[in-house]
Structure formats: structure tokens, C-alpha cells
Amino acid sequence: MNWQEGQLIYNGKYKIEKYLGGGGFAVTYQAMHTKLNRRVVIKTPNISVQRDPDYPKYVERFKKEAQMLAMCCADSHPHIVQVFDFFEEDGRYCLEMQYIAGKSLWEYVQTHGALQETDAVKYIRQIGLALVDVHQKGVFHLDVTPPNIMLNFDPKISNSGKAVLIDFGIAGDISPPSTLSRSFGNKAFAPYELTRKGSRHPTVDVYCIAASLYYAVTGQRPTNSFERKYEQEELIQPKQLIPSLSDAVNQGILQGMALEAKDRPQTMQEWLNLLPSLQAGTGFAEIESNSTELILASDVGVDYHKLENLLKAGQWKAADEETTRLMLKIAGREQQGWLDIEDINKFPCTDLRTIDQIWVRCSNGHFGFSVQKRIWQEVGGKRFANINIYITFCQYVGWYKDPEGWLMYEQITFNTKSPEGHLPASLLIWLWQRYDWRFSSGKTIAWWDIITSLSLRLTKCKL
Template structure:
């Protein structure tokens, strides 16, 4: 019998709130510790598995693995779910674990789409660091899949995403192959030797984690390892699905997902070292405090596709500021815009336009015409005339911008500023267009100065 909402168990110590889910071996519940008023997760064997003839053997392993997991979590690793309690209730063994608020990697990608490469690598490296410690204790998770990677964020804190590994290998390490093959994760993310032969080895977790990274950066599940092994199906390289993916990370994923265990990195640390070297290359080149991928912007600028690059700049800046739904930046979002991201965007524009375009170029012109925080409409209009946003006694619409190198110096990026003009004109803001534009440009100039961004 399953526990229902509001049911008290373990002498009233825990109150069931809801069932979270059930896998091949276990079912999990969200509950409240009634004395501490702390939310927890309770994991207990699935009723269907209790009918298995070998259930007593699996139950023995469940208890043993719970003890091992408790030992593994003794150091309170920030990316490993913590264990709080273990007890018997209604003839069932129950493991009480930390409740992780947020969404699983599976849900996050399903709701928002594939992650930028740098953000995905960040989370996968966090989980990998946890597995390095787990493997030192001769414990293997065996189900390192997107549903078992929780992403938690601190409200209002940028770049606060944290990945935590849950549903620790108890089910995977003790279930029969028939049960494993039915579980969600192992259908798409596990190597064939785990499901077919139940082989336990670090290379199994390497494969699973690499497959999870594949899903994170593409939004698609990789080709089933059984189909690859026995039907000769090919694993589609992630870069084929996401052309902007770096060659290095593409290769690290494929190495981790090598069909045969002998062809993969033999330890989790070895695979993480490969991944870390590629992340360093990406971070040093196109840094972002928000995990935003700037490679497509670089590609467009390198090809001198100025309008497409301008539109991409608008999209990325709105994403960084968390104002995609609003469609425009306000003074507050500019004042708090991450310096790292602002610098990356500006450097790309300056580099590929030979210092003809860029925010720092606009800032230099702003200073040259006497721009300062106090509103002076003549200076403000002078700036707009210099960069070509104001012509014949009026501001240009976006489609009137000149998207080529013959346009005035500082003409681009211009998409966000032109969109602000249109937004104010249709009444999104009641303040005058001139005042609002002035505030935006003044704030951007101040932010560039604070971030020490200048055109050399």
C-alpha cells in the first residue's frame, strides 16, 4: 500500500506530503520532519519489487548500500544528496534524504531548451567532482542521468546554479538486469554492459555522465547503446545537432560515450580532466558569469553579418539580464549587468569591426561630446547624430539603421536602443522618449566605466 498525503509515519516523526516518483526498484515521497519542520525525501522499495522472489536479497543490499551512502555523505559534499535517517515502517526499509528544491536537469531542459555549453559543462563538472569522491569509496551510482541531477538556484542571485546528484546508486547497484532495463535513465543514458551484464565499474558512470552532458547541450537523448551495439546504429555527434558546440567538448562527450568500456577514460577524474581543459579554453575566450554561450555572436561578427549580430546581441543581453519576456533593458538591469558579459560582448564587436563598432566606442563618443549624468538634451542629441541614430530631426526606426562598415562609427550595436525608442512611443513607458533614452545611455556609459571597459 502506498502512503497518502498527510499520512504520519515513524511514530509521527514524518508527515507525507506527496509522492515524487517511482523507478525500477524504489518509490520516493516528499515529507516534512514534524519536529524540525524540515522538508525531506523518503525513499522506500517499490511494492512491485517486493513480489520478486529475490526481494530478501535486494533488501539486504538496500540496507548495506544505505550504510555505505551514509558514509559517503559524511563529508557533506555540496553536490551529493545528504542522508539523514534510516528506519523500518510497515515492513519497509526507508531512507531519509535531503530535499533539493528546484528542477531536475531533465525537466529544466524540457522546459527551457538545451543549455549553453559553458553552463552545461559547469553542472556536469560539479556532478563529476561528486562521483570522484564516491568512487574512492568503491560505490558506483550507475544511474547518473538527467532525472537524477537536480538543479537548484538561489532566488535573485545570478550565476547561483548548483547541481546535486540524487537517487544514489542504490537502485542501480542492487536491482536485477530486468528491472534496470525498464528504468528511464538506462534506456538512453547507460552503456549496454550495465543493463546486459550488470557490470559495475567507474566507466559506467563516465558513460552516463557524458550522455547527460550530451542531453544538456543538445536537448535530445543520445542513441541507445543497445541499438549501437547490436543494430549498428551510429551515435549522432552532438556537434552535428548543435553546430556552435566546440570541437573539444564534442570530442570529450564522444570519448566518454565510447561504446566499449576499454575505449573510454578509465576513471571519472581522467574524463573530468579532459572536460576541464576544454572548459578553460572556452572560458578564457568568451567568458560569461551567467553561463551564456557567445560563440554564435562571434561567428556572425566574424562573417560581417552586422544585422544578425546586432539581433543576437539583443537576445543575449536580454537573456543575461533575465528580461527576455520584457523585451528591453531598464536602468536597473543595466546598472547590474555582469561586467564579464558586458566585456565579452564589447570585445567581440570591437575586434571584428576593427574598433568601428562596440559599446566602448559609443562610450568614448559620449565622453567626447560632453556626456554626463545631468540631463542636457543638446549633448544627448549630439551623441545620437554622431552615431547615426538621429537624422533629419528624428530618431531612426530599427529598419533604418545601416548594417555595414560604411555606417558612422559607434552606429552598432543599436538594436536595444532602437527598440527602447519604439517601446516608449507606443506607451510602454510614460516618460518622454528623450529622458528615457538619456537615462539608458548614461547608465550604460557609467556601467562601462565601472567595469573598466574602454576602447583602446
């Protein structure tokens, strides 16, 4: 029997105000804590689930999930729903949680349309930072979707909003088989490995949150991952729907929604590093002192702070030259002054990722090796490319112009008005400036082979 409006439960401690909704496993109610005069949400297993023969097993998992959620919010994280109590009423286990005034991201977009880009990034970043903490505790949400992101704000106060993550995968993880079609109802926001295999990994949450950002900025649900995987449906780039969308946000969404888990950022922190910083209340900024810090990791002990500082200061040419210096040092090719295919194939993934993320982050997604890789693939660059594809690529990034032909390094434009993917440039441009070709184990190496190798290495390094 469902609880009715005005009904008192748990010896009068709570007064049911209204039914909020439910999924495959549980239902939720808005209630009033009569002694504290505090509005709360009560979550309890669905009546239909209680008739399942394995119900006792699900109850035990429900208890464990409640304890897990309590652990996640033990530090009163501002962007994670708080748990207040766990009790039993008429044989039904109940979870008392914080009531979040406002609307879910799903409801808000359905009512008001897509969010402004800066607002969307602000809310999604808040959720991402909460997930960084959650993942460090060994917990995965698995359903970071618009219905589970609550927006709590005062419309009369500018920049007052905050996002809160609710429903920590309880339904999706412990529902009986008969209810799975309902518990996994947000397939447009889930990677196929979750719904097909029940995968539990940070990359699941990365996909879900990136898909939620897609919805927030476009107002449209992204292409179902099953259709992308098994019916070869294409994911429409958000920038095609919203041309004014920044390159950084567009790329952050696409990388986070990579179809295969191995091709996504492997941690939530890595994905957050792809998003642009926010200038308090005004829009995107190149740098923000209190934004998420980049992790300047290196497998070979390289210090990347100088490169980061140069890029933060907008000293693009010095940063380009510093990038070349560091990469030659890492590969042990300082004397030669260039990298061979073998050098690229062995380049440490951690260091390649750090260099790329610094460039992407500090240019708001305009520059970086991963940006160049995307462009290379878009113009048809594959393992076996040719000079025509290479020329098209160079025209796109501004390294080749008619009728002049290939640009010399001195002709490169060192500012953000240059074409997308224009930088880093020196390591690649010097190859045709100084050499027509090189030999590697007796084999002729063309310029485009270097680009191909770099693209393949970026893919292998999940960039």
C-alpha cells in the same frame, strides 16, 4: 498500500506531502520532518517488490546501499545528496534523504530546452568531481543520468546554481528480475555493458555522465548504445546538432561515450581533464587557477610542468618544440631526432596520455594527438593507408596547401586560429622536411606509416 498526502508516519515524525515518483525497486515521497520543520525525501521499497519471494535479500542489499550512500556523503559533499536517517515503518525500510529544491536536469531541459554550454559544463563538472570522491571510496553510481542530476538554483541570482547527484544506483543494483526493464529505463544514457552484463567500473559512470552532457547541450537523447553496438547506428556528434559547441566539449563527450569501455578515459578524473575550464561566470577560459588540476603522470620520471606552463602561457611554438624534446628523450632518440614505428609502438601510454591531455586541455580541445587521431580516422586513415589519405589529412590540419604542397616547419601557424589538429607538429613535419623515408629492420617506412602507427598507439592507450 501507498502513503497518502497528509499522512503521519514513524510516530508522527514525518508528514507525507506528496508522492514524487518511483522506479523498479523503490518509490520516493516528499515529506516534512515535523520536529525539525525540515523538508526531506523518503525512499522506500515499492509495494509490488515486497511480494517478491526474494524480498528479504533485496532488503539486505537496500540496507547496505543505504550505508554505502551514507559513507559517500559523510563529508557533506555539496554535490551529493545527504542521508539523514534509516528506519522501519510498518515493515517497510525507509531512507530519509536531503530534499533538493529545483528540477532534475531531465525536467529542466524538457521545459526550457538545452542549456548554455558553459552552464552545462559547470553542472556536469560538479557532478564529475563528486564522482571522483565516490569512486575513491570504491562506489560506482551506475545511473548518472539526467533524471538523477538535480539542478538547485535561484533564477534571480546569476551563477547561483549547483548540481546534486541523487539515487546512487540502488534500484539498478538490487531490483528483482521482474523489474529490470524499469530500473534500467535510461538506456539512452547507459553503455551497453551495463544493461547487458551489469558491469561495475568507473568507465560506466564516465559514459553516463558524458551522455548526460550530450543531452544538456543538445536537448536530445544520444543514440542508444545497444543500437550502436548491434545495429551499427551512428552516434550523431553533438557539434552537428549545435555547430557553436566548442571542440573541447564535443571531443570530451565523444571520448566519454566511446562504445567500448577500453576506449574511454579510464577514470572520472581523466575525463574531467578533457573539459575546458570556466572563467567565473563569463565563459570558457584557457586557464583557471582553481579548475581541476591535470595529473602530470609519467612512467619514466619525466617532469611535464615546463610543457604545461608553456601551453598555459600560449607559447605554442616553444611548447611544440618541448613536446618533441620530451618524446625523443623518453624514446632514447635524441641523437637521431625522429621516432621510428618501433619507438611509437613502445611509447609509454601514461606519458602519451599526459602529453595529449595537456595539449587538449590548454587549447580547449583544438590541439592534441587525440584530435589528430580523430581527424585521421575521419578522412579514412586505417592500418593500411596511402598517400592520398595522408594528403587529405594534412590539408585538413593545415600541413599541406595547394599549390605550395607540404609546409616546412617555419610555415606552421603557432596560434589557435590555425586549423584544428594543427599542433603538435614538429615531430611529424620534420620527417618529410629532413627525410623522404626511413628504414626499420630493412623495410621502407613512408610518412603516413608514422601517422598510422601513432593513431594505433593512441587507440591502444585508450586516447
